[in-house]
Amino acid sequence: MINELVCGVRPVMEALNSDAHVEKLLIRRDMGGEAINGIKQLAVERDVPWQPVPGEKLDRLTNAAHQGVIAYISAVALQDLDEVIQQAYDRGEDPLIVALDGVTDVRNIGAIARSAECFGAHGLLVPKHHSARLGSDAIKSSAGALLRKPVCRVMDLKEGIARARAHGLRTVACTEKTEFQLDAIDLSGPLLLILGAEDTGISPALLGQADLRGSIPMAGKIGSLNVSVAAGIALHSVLKQRGIK
Numbered sequence: 001m002i003n004e005l006v007c008g009v010r011p012v013m014e015a016l017n018s019d020a021h022v023e024k025l026l027i028r029r030d031m032g033g034e035a036i037n038g039i040k041q042l043a044v045e046r047d048v049p050w051q052p053v054p055g056e057k058l059d060r061l062t063n064a065a066h067q068g069v070i071a072y073i074s075a076v077a078l079q080d081l082d083e084v085i086q087q088a089y090d091r092g093e094d095p096l097i098v099a100l101d102g103v104t105d106v107r108n109i110g111a112i113a114r115s116a117e118c119f120g121a122h123g124l125l126v127p128k129h130h131s132a133r134l135g136s137d138a139i140k141s142s143a144g145a146l147l148r149k150p151v152c153r154v155m156d157l158k159e160g161i162a163r164a165r166a167h168g169l170r171t172v173a174c175t176e177k178t179e180f181q182l183d184a185i186d187l188s189g190p191l192l193l194i195l196g197a198e199d200t201g202i203s204p205a206l207l208g209q210a211d212l213r214g215s216i217p218m219a220g221k222i223g224s225l226n227v228s229v230a231a232g233i234a235l236h237s238v239l240k241q242r243g244i245k
Contacts, residue, residue, distance in 0.1 A: 004073055004135050007066040009035045016042040021074040023133060023153075025050035028058060028068035039069060047155045049128050076134040081152040081160055084123040085167045085190075095190045096238060097164055099125040099171075101157060101206055102197035103227055106132045110141025111228035112195075113149050117142075119235035123150035125164070125192070127157040161209055164192045173202050173210035174234045176224070182214035182234055187241040193234055198227050 006015045006022075015022055016039065025043055027036060029052035043050045058066045081097075088095035098121050103109050109124075109132040116124060131153075132138055139146045154160035161171055169190040174182065194210060196202035207213070216225065216233050225233070 004075060005062055005064075006071040006073055007062050007064040007069070009039065009067045009069055012039055012069050012071045013042070015071050015073060016046060016048065021076070021078045022046070022048045023072040023074045024048060024128070025072075026053045026058060026061075026070045027051070028055045029053060030055070031068040036069065047128065049155075072133060072135075074134045075136060075139060076146045076151050078153050079123065079150040081123075081125060081154065081163055082167070084150045084152060085164065085169065088122045089167075089190075093122070094188070094242075095164075095167070095169055096121045096235075097123050097125050097152075097169065097192045098231065098235070099157060099161060099164075099192055099194045099206075100131065100196075100227075101127075101194060101202050102130050102200055103195070104130060104132050104197065106135070106138040107141045108132065108226070108228045109134070110138040110143075110146065112231040113138075113142040113145040113151075115228065115232040115235050117145035117149050119232070119239045121149070121193075121235060123152055125152050125154065125157070125160050127160075128153050128155050158205055158209060161192060161194070161206065170211045171209060172212045172214055173207050174216070174230060175202055175207065175213050176215050177201070177207065178213035178215050180212070180214055181217050182237045183217075183240075185212050185214045187214075187238045191238060193231075193238065195227055195231050195234070198224060
């Protein structure tokens with residue numbers, strides 16, 4: 001497993017200029033100067049989000065000399081969405097992508113990756129902002145699936161979904177805000193399944209982008225499922241309609 005934190009101006013600059021998958025940067029909010037401005041500019045050019053934070057937060061994260069800047073390095077190799085979809089087509093398969101809107105718990109994203117692996121999804125689509133870190137905890141929760149299942153990260157999830165639609169994927173939002181159940185709608189063919197965080201659900205903008213909406217039938221009184229459980233049920237519904245035993 002690679003080191004998840006890179007600390008210091010020069011090491012962070014090198015990480016941004018390398019093939020390392022930099023998830024995000026933390027920069028001490030009172031930091032300035034040519035070097036820090038150069039890091040911020042590189043982050044913008046490479047679509048790496050950065051966040052100004054108090055120096056005390058950086059001190060709590062590491063005992064190393066951080067010089068006011070820390071980079072989080074993903075232990076998971078990130079892949080291009082267009083390539084993942086095209087590779088599925090090239091194998092004669094209908095692409096199945098799982099898009100996650102606002103899922104920030106590492107255990108949930110790990111469990112979803114595990115279900116995606118078990119039920120034959122071709123990859124995960126997650127935003128760079130407001131999403132769980134793909135570090136060792138997420139990998140452990142996924143039982144290693146995050147090291148095998150392609151993960152595509154985009155700055156704008158709405159734009160990523162539009163790219164998938166341009167490849168012929170229909171979008172299905174898994175939400176309780178519909179009268180139709182998942183098992184009752186057509187889940188065949190190239191598909192992108194959207195799931196949202198438990199507290200907020202799928203954002204209105206993404207719901208409006210979906211071709212179809214489907215709910216999971218429930219008999220209990222709680223009225224909602226853990227998102228990773230919902231993902232497993234939804235993926236099983238897709239698998240069942242595709243006739244895979």
